[in-house]
Amino acid sequence: MKSIFAFILLTLSTFTMADTWDEISKEGKITLGVANERPYGYLTPMGEPAGEAPSIAMYVLDKLGVDDVEVVVTEFGSLIPGLKAGRFDVIAAGMYVNPKRCKQVLFSNPTYTIGxxxxxxxxxxxxxxxxxxxxxxxxxxxxxxxxxxxxxxxxxxxxxxxxxxxxxxxxxxxxxxxxxxxxxxxxxxxxxxxxxxxxxxxxxxxxxxxxxxxxxxVKGYGAFGFRKGDETLRDNFNRVLDGFLGTEQHVSMVEEYGFGKHTLPGDVTTQELCN
Structure with missing residues (x-):
């Protein structure tokens, strides 16, 4: 009886801990959260995602085979609560990485630094x-x-x-x-x-x-945010980012928003920022 009960608990635990990436990869659909803040992440009057973070996210998601992208707009202070509540899967708002936030969400490697x-x-x-x-x-x-x-x-x-x-x-x-x-x-x-x-x-x-x-x-380092437990999704983002950040394509993509070679994060890692 105990073994059956333990099996049920293990099954339920496995089900509830399923990685978001499994669902995204099957459906080819993902939702981004932005704060409508130029030049970091916002929607155009036509409803198209724009800004440094959404532009990079669209490139990354295309490389990952995810072509159905929805964008949810919320106040900046509601981004982390909204992510944790499942309103969206990724914070694409240029959010700074800091120890307090690292206790609540996972972060990708930084994509820029600014004063x-x-x-x-x-x-x-x-x-x-x-x-x-x-x-x-x-x-x-x-x-x-x-x-x-x-x-x-x-x-x-x-x-x-x-x-x-x-x-x-x-x-x-x-x-x-x-x-x-x-x-x-x-x-x-x-x-x-x-x-x-x-x-x-x-x-x-x-x-x-x-x-x-x-x-x-004091300089801020912006990155993408993910729910705790979504390490696979975060790691897939990082894999694409590692080969993209600093390339001519990346720099030309973000220059219209005021970013460029001068805002590249260098060798600073998320682990260092979280500590």
Whole structure:
């Protein structure tokens, strides 16, 4: 009786632990999650996937024989919960790899590295050129996107919590900046530059003081995210990425989004970033 019961438990465990890749490879269908954030991952007005991460993902999936790709748009802070809940199979949003996130999801090898930047009102009336300016200036507030790394950066840097305003997304951040609710919007330099191009009332803060925390230069490394247990899917992505990143085809593919040879991640590994 015990042996039968043990067999049933083993069978159920095997069924529930089935790798997502088995289903994807059979059906040829996969779902990507994006946060509609240019230039990392978004949908065009025609509903087509675009941005650095979806473009690379489409190339990888084609090489893996997966030709039916659906894209789900959600807020950045809902990407990991949505992945874990099964709303999509891969986070294709240029998400930074860090130890906290590594406890919740698997990451591919990084596909790019980039530094930070501020979006400010035209003319930069408060003279904000880095986190240090926000830290030392009474009454100045900086905005960060919910779920993004900038909140942690500001906290570790020593910016008082009452000067950090959390916003649901970057359009809300731009609106808050123009309305005077915040004095600077923090994000990656690429995202801030993209937002500045869309509205003449705001600009990218230049020059920008390199962000350093505890003496270490802070740069983000973006990668694809997968559910725990989907190692095969992650490994298949990595296998294709290893032979693609840094090639002429890769560089030309991402240049229109502001990426290129200057944003290649080099020899930095996900294991190092997770540790």
């Amino acid at each position: 930070e930047g501020f979006l400010v009102l035209d003319g930069n009336p408060k003279g904000l050129h880095g986190y240090g300016d926000v830290k030392k200036a009474d009454g100045v507030k900086m905005g960060v996107m919910a779920g993004a790394v900038e909140f942690g950066y500001a906290k570790k840097f020593g910016v008082p919590l009452d000067r950090i305003v959390t916003l649901p997304d970057y359009p809300a951040g731009v609106a808050a900046l123009k309305a005077g609710r915040i004095d600077a919007l923090a994000g990656t330099s690429l995202t801030m530059a993209q937002l500045a191009q869309k509205d003449e009332r705001v600009e990218l803060a230049q020059p920008f003081d390199e962000l350093k925390i505890e003496g270490e230069s």
